[in-house]
Amino acid sequence: MSERVPTTNFSASWTRVDQTSDPSFYPRLLDATRAQGLDQARRQPDAVFGPLELRAGLRVLDVGCGTGEYLRIMAPLVAPGPAVGIDVSATLIAHAQQGAAADETNVSFRVGDAYDLPFPDATFDRIVATQVLLHLADPWRAIAEMRRVLAPGGLLSIGEWDWDSTCLAVTDRELGRRFVHLLCDQMHNGLIVRELPWQLTGHRFTHVVVTPQIRLSRELDAAYTWLIEPVTHELVRTGALTSEEGGRLLDDLRERADTGRYFLARTYYSVLATPC
Ligand SMILES: C[S@@+](CC[C@H](N)C(=O)[O-])C[C@H]1O[C@@H](n2cnc3c(N)ncnc32)[C@H](O)[C@@H]1O
Numbered sequence: 001m002s003e004r005v006p007t008t009n010f011s012a013s014w015t016r017v018d019q020t021s022d023p024s025f026y027p028r029l030l031d032a033t034r035a036q037g038l039d040q041a042r043r044q045p046d047a048v049f050g051p052l053e054l055r056a057g058l059r060v061l062d063v064g065c066g067t068g069e070y071l072r073i074m075a076p077l078v079a080p081g082p083a084v085g086i087d088v089s090a091t092l093i094a095h096a097q098q099g100a101a102a103d104e105t106n107v108s109f110r111v112g113d114a115y116d117l118p119f120p121d122a123t124f125d126r127i128v129a130t131q132v133l134l135h136l137a138d139p140w141r142a143i144a145e146m147r148r149v150l151a152p153g154g155l156l157s158i159g160e161w162d163w164d165s166t167c168l169a170v171t172d173r174e175l176g177r178r179f180v181h182l183l184c185d186q187m188h189n190g191l192i193v194r195e196l197p198w199q200l201t202g203h204r205f206t207h208v209v210v211t212p213q214i215r216l217s218r219e220l221d222a223a224y225t226w227l228i229e230p231v232t233h234e235l236v237r238t239g240a241l242t243s244e245e246g247g248r249l250l251d252d253l254r255e256r257a258d259t260g261r262y263f264l265a266r267t268y269y270s271v272l273a274t275p276c
Contacts, residue, residue, distance in 0.1 A: 009234070011135040011188035017089040027095045030067045033222045041073045049074055051211070051272055052126055052157055057081045061124040063114050063146060064088070064132030068096030068107075071128075075107040081125075086112040114142040122151040130159040134189045143203050150275050156205065158271045163190035168228070169263035171252050175245055182240050183231055193269040205273035217264040220257045224264070228253065 017026045041048040054060070054077040062071040065085030075083035083106055087093050096109040112118050114132065127146050133139040146156055163184035170176025184190035197208050217223050229250060236246035256262040 009186040010231070011186065014135040015088070015137070015188075018091050023089070023091040026089070027067050027092060029226050030069075030092075033226050034067075034069060035222065038069050038073070041070065045073055045077060049077065051209075051270065052128070052155060054078050054126065058125040059123065059151075060084065060126045060128070061086065061117075061119070061146075061149065063117070063127060063129040063142070065096060065109065066092050068092075068100060068109055070130065071096075071109075072100055072103055072107060074128075075104055078126075079104050079106045081106060083107045084124075085109040086114075086117065088113050115145060117145045117149050119149045121148050123149045125151050125154045126157070127154070128157045128159075130157075131161070133158060134160050134163075134187045134192050137188060139189055139192060140199060140203065143199065147203050147205065147275060152275060154275060156200075156273045156275075158196060160193045160196075160269055160271075162193045162267050162269060163187050165267055167263070167265040168253075169256060169261065170249065171256075172248065175249055179232070179235075179241070179249060182235050183228075186231055186234070193271065196269075196271050200271070200273045204276045206276045207272075207274045209272045211270045211272075213268045213270070215266050215268060218260075218262060220254070220262065223266070224253065224257075228264070 013020055017023050054074060056078060058078040058081045060071070060074055060078050060081065060083045062068070062085045065071050065087050068085045071083050071085045085096055085108070087096070087109070088111065090111050093109050093111050100107045100109065114129070114136065115138070127150050129142070129146065133142060136142055150156055164181065166180045166183060168176055168180060170179065197210055200208050232241065232246045232250055235241040236243050241249070253262060
């Protein structure tokens with residue numbers, strides 16, 4: 001059995017990692033669920049970060065950087081420009097600093113809040129925020145802050161899943177549909193990508209480019225172990241699913257995997273925008 005999500009829902013936990021019963025759970029979760037993407041970014045940094053048009057001397061900020069692994073891959077592409085990671089969790093920042101101890105000197109990490117970025121206006125040429133806005137109570141306030149510290153001609157890059165369009169093959173169709181909606185509602189803003197384009201325009205951004213990418217799992221990979229299974233346990237714990245439903249759902253998914261019938265497809269959206 002996988003590890004349990006320590007508190008009541010994903011977003012509540014992600015905004016207060018240091019106050020949860022087991023803060024060390026979160027770097028483990030990020031390490032496990034980002035491993036495949038990080039591997040690709042390390043092998044093909046130009047392909048993965050191409051849309052960001054990184055080049056030497058640019059100043060990069062990663063808001064809600066978590067363990068900082070993506071920023072560490074970007075840093076050599078902008079050196080000697082600074083690559084700065086900020087996160088509200090001291091646990092994750094300590095983890096990031098430890099990981100980057102032997103890296104290039106242009107990488108740094110500090111504790112800070114997306115709602116109140118500790119930088120003057122127009123400090124950065126590139127700002128990335130990956131899977132952060134979905135957890136925030138007021139994501140538009142964070143967007144306004146990122147707009148403030150982004151320099152003219154800069155680029156903002158936001159990456160989020162669209163949670164309610166998760167496509168999961170479940171033999172009991174109604175149970176599968178209910179699970180997807182409940183999964184989405186574990187996130188504070190599980191539908192945020194649908195609102196991002198017009199919100200960015202309203203926050204003085206232009207040239208908004210939205211790029212969807214589907215990720216398909218045909219076996220019980222990290223998404224099952226670290227998301228589907230622990231969220232199912234959490235939904236049973238909170239009474240959103242009965243224990244019979246939760247057990248039946250997981251048995252069905254495992255049985256499907258054993259017989260080559262497991263199918264999980266999720267859509268990840270990259271949203272790029274420049275300040276007006
Ligand atoms: C799902 S993790 C994503 C981490 C990283 N961006 C990645 O994709 O690997 C969400 C991150 O947002 C951080 N976070 C939550 N609320 C924040 C806030 N108000 N300001 C800055 N970071 C925040 C969490 O501590 C966590 O590291």
